[in-house]
Amino acid sequence: MEKQSEDPAAAEPASSGEEGGEGGPPQVAGAQAACPEDRVSLLLRLRAQTKQQLLEYKSMIDANEEKTPEQMMQEKQIEAKIEDQEAEIEEVKIAVEMKKLALDSVLMDHMKHVLKLNKLIMKSQQESWDLEEKLLDVRKKRLQLKQASESKLLEIQTEKNKQKDDLDSMENSDKIKTIQQNLQMEIQITTVIQHVFQNLILGSKANWAEDSAFKETVLQLEKNLTMI
Amino acid sequence: MSVLRPLDKLPGLNTATILLVGTEDALLQQLADAMLKEDCASELKVHLAKSLPLPSSVTRPRIDLIMFVVNLHSKYSLRNVEESLHHVDATFFLGKVGFLATGAGRESHCSVHRNTVVKLAHTYRSPLLFCDLEVEGFRATMAQRLVRMLQICAGHVPGLSALNLLSLLRSSENPSLEDL
Numbered sequence: 001m002e003k004q005s006e007d008p009a010a011a012e013p014a015s016s017g018e019e020g021g022e023g024g025p026p027q028v029a030g031a032q033a034a035c036p037e038d039r040v041s042l043l044l045r046l047r048a049q050t051k052q053q054l055l056e057y058k059s060m061i062d063a064n065e066e067k068t069p070e071q072m073m074q075e076k077q078i079e080a081k082i083e084d085q086e087a088e089i090e091e092v093k094i095a096v097e098m099k100k101l102a103l104d105s106v107l108m109d110h111m112k113h114v115l116k117l118n119k120l121i122m123k124s125q126q127e128s129w130d131l132e133e134k135l136l137d138v139r140k141k142r143l144q145l146k147q148a149s150e151s152k153l154l155e156i157q158t159e160k161n162k163q164k165d166d167l168d169s170m171e172n173s174d175k176i177k178t179i180q181q182n183l184q185m186e187i188q189i190t191t192v193i194q195h196v197f198q199n200l201i202l203g204s205k206a207n208w209a210e211d212s213a214f215k216e217t218v219l220q221l222e223k224n225l226t227m228i
Numbered sequence: 229m230s231v232l233r234p235l236d237k238l239p240g241l242n243t244a245t246i247l248l249v250g251t252e253d254a255l256l257q258q259l260a261d262a263m264l265k266e267d268c269a270s271e272l273k274v275h276l277a278k279s280l281p282l283p284s285s286v287t288r289p290r291i292d293l294i295m296f297v298v299n300l301h302s303k304y305s306l307r308n309v310e311e312s313l314h315h316v317d318a319t320f321f322l323g324k325v326g327f328l329a330t331g332a333g334r335e336s337h338c339s340v341h342r343n344t345v346v347k348l349a350h351t352y353r354s355p356l357l358f359c360d361l362e363v364e365g366f367r368a369t370m371a372q373r374l375v376r377m378l379q380i381c382a383g384h385v386p387g388l389s390a391l392n393l394l395s396l397l398r399s400s401e402n403p404s405l406e407d408l
Contacts, residue, residue, distance in 0.1 A: 045269060045384075046242055053239050053383035056390070060235055060319070082353070089395055 187225045194221045230281050233317040234324050237290040244382035245273040245289045246374065249280060249312055250297030251305040255330060255361040259297075262371035270384050272375065280312035292382035293324050295374065297361075298345055300331040300338045306345070313352065323390030324381050325354045328370070330361040355397040 170176065198221050201208055208214045232247075246263070248256045253276075260274040273289060282288070294316065299305040309327075316325065327349045332342065349356035359370040381390040 042242075048386040049242065049270075049382075049384045052386050052389070056383050057235060059389075086395070086398075093395065 190225055194223075194225075197221055230284050231315055231317050232280065232282070232291060232294070232320060234291070234320045234322075239292075239382065240271075240289050242384075243271045243273060243289060244293075244378045244384060245275060245291050246293045246295065246378045247275045247277060247282075247291045248295050248297060249277050249309065250299070250328075251278060251302070251308050252297065252299050252330070252361075253278070255299075256297060259361055259367060259371060259374075262367050263375055266371055266375045268375055268379065270379060270382070272378065279308050280315035291324075293326065293374075293378045294320060295326050295328050297328045297330060298340070298348075300329055300340045300342070300345070301334070303339050306340050306348075310348070321352050321354055323354075323392075323394035325352065326377065327352075327354060327356045328361075329356065329358050332358050333360040333363070353394075353398075355394065 198218075201218060201221075206214075208218045248260065250256050256276045260276060263274055264272060266272075275288060275291070296309045296312065297305070298309050327345065329342070329345045331338065346356060357370065357373070360366045361370070377393065379385050380388050380393050383389070
């Protein structure tokens, strides 16, 4: 009836996977042939495991501290109590789920807010970029206008220089010389005639100041023709 | 007479141990092989026993999960399991014990009624799994499930404990127990 046998051959410590670093050799934390990433992941897993196991032991200790009823209760009562406790557990679990959902929704709100702000930032950046482009265009135009005005002024200067040169060259031409000479001669002749008439009138001792027409003629004779 | 206690030893690093208790040696061995073939990040150790109590002469690691295998074809296996249950400490039944009923596929050979096993599982408030261990495909699936359960019971899954798993499994079972 009560066979107290345990199959010794069945106590195989063989682990299951042949892949990965932690599969093959029966050493647990060994895996010396594994690369560092596997080691790190193994360590992380072990850490999670140890945490979980510690939690279990702690909860067991806490549970054991609770006082169990000493008197023998009827089976029905025990069953009823058990069911009450199970209902309590269910309620606690539901409360935890609700809290998680609430946290998630708050998280969702924050994320939506962050998304909105990001969109706004992108829009503003786009606008500022456009404005900078416009500014750049205006500056380019200004530069172009300056360059155009510079060239125009240069043209004007060359034109003026040319005109001056032309004028200077004209002055040195022969035609002008002969005309000038003639002019001088005519001026001299006229001056001589002026002097002659002046002397005639003075010599005649006539009162030329009385008659306005006479006065005008005399004053005209006084005009220095070289100044014209 | 030694009683199995769940947390009397410290756990081995990255190790999970399951104890299969049942009279069907061949089936247990096949199930053990299927389990060991599974992909698992932690090391698995499978112990097989015909009945409890286990001999105290052997040093064994901390047992994380006990599966009592009942063959619906034989009343003897049921009686064996019932007697072995006395040697398990009450704290084990907080999610670290499970019942596995095999042989339900061939109704004509079943001498143990399905409801008997259901009531047994309900009394001990442990999950009951049905699986035809003789069929290769079902055995492989059950091995997968057991490996997952074992990982959780050994504390290798962060955020999920054996008790958690128990209440999760329970909520799907409860409707069927109402008609008992």
